[in-house]
Amino acid sequence: GGIITQTPKFLIGQEGQKLTLKCQQNFNHDTMYWYRxxxxxxxxxxxxxxxxxxxxKGDLSEGYDASREKKSSFSLTVTSAQKNExxxxxxxxxxxxxxxFFGKGTRLTVV
Amino acid sequence: GDSVTQTEGLVTLTEGLPVMLNCTYQTAYSTFLFWYVQHLNEAPKLLLKSSTDNKRTEHQGFHATLHKSSSSFHLQKSSAQLSDSALYYCALSDRTNTGKLTFGDGTVLTVKP
Structure with a gap:
């Protein structure tokens, strides 16, 4: 079996900050996704x-960027974190x- | 566009009683329906899937039957267990077969002793 690893597990950011979430999979799957x-x-x-x-782009892409530089990894950037998000x-x-197949998630808090 | 409706946000049951979580959907295309289960602090995991009309699908004691005539895919179990307490999502795949899923809002099932 494989696994999807998301880092970090918890992310605390400040309003307006750019934040990057990372994801790695060892299933060798072609398609990867980010859901909120x-x-x-x-x-x-x-x-x-x-x-x-x-x-x-999905239905909720505004305010986010993504990058898939390798088959096994897919990163998501919050371009400007919203307060109290x-x-x-x-x-x-x-x-x-x-x-x-899903990972366990990254929990984001914006202060 | 596609949509999935789960009418119950929260269901609380006593152990041993039957479980039924509702799911209805709207789509213009023939596709797959799924139930995903997410236990606390865990990843959502596939519980059931189906694309065949009127065929019962079973896994881990749960079952569901896709009824295209009523656009429904309700999740059932004959006897709830404490370990069934979790968040349950019904989802619909899109027609492009890229794995894009449209989810319902989810139902939190709490089973009490």
């Missing part, structure tokens, strides 16, 4: 990538599109 999880709102897609150096960012990967 808010309490009571389900998971919403921010960015996804179907192969190395590919980037596709609290959310969990979940990285995921998929080999075929019919099963998606």
């Amino acid at each position: 999880q808010d309490s009571g709102k389900g998971l919403r897609l921010i960015y996804y990538s179907i192969t190395e150096n590919d980037l596709q 609290m959310a969990v960012f979940l990285c995921a990967s998929s080999p075929t599109g019919t099963e998606v």
Whole structure:
């Protein structure tokens, strides 16, 4: 089996700060995703990538950038953290599109 | 566009009672429906998936049947266990088969002794 590792697990930032979240997968999956999880709102897609150096915007891409420089890694940047923002960012990967595997998440708090 | 509706945000049950979590969806295309389960401080994990109309799918004591006529994919279990306490998401894949998922808002299931 494989694993998706997200770093850091907890991230505290200041308003206006640029923050980067990292994700590594050893499944050798082609497609990777970043989802945002808010309490009571389900998971919403921010960015996804179907192969190395590919980037596709999801429904929630405004305020974020992403980078897929290697097949195994996918990073997400919050371009300007919003005060009092609290959310969990979940990285995921998929080999075929019919099963998606998730990491445990990075919990972001902006003070 | 695609949408998924989970009507219950919070369900509290006594151990041993049956579980039913509702999921309805809207899509213009034939696709996969999923149930994901997320225990506290863990990653969401796939529980069930289906794309076949009127076929019961089972895993780990849970089951669901996709009914395209009513656009439903309700999750059921005959007897709740304390370890079933978790956040459950119903999700729909998009028609491009890239694994992009549309999620419902989730249902928190709490099972009490």
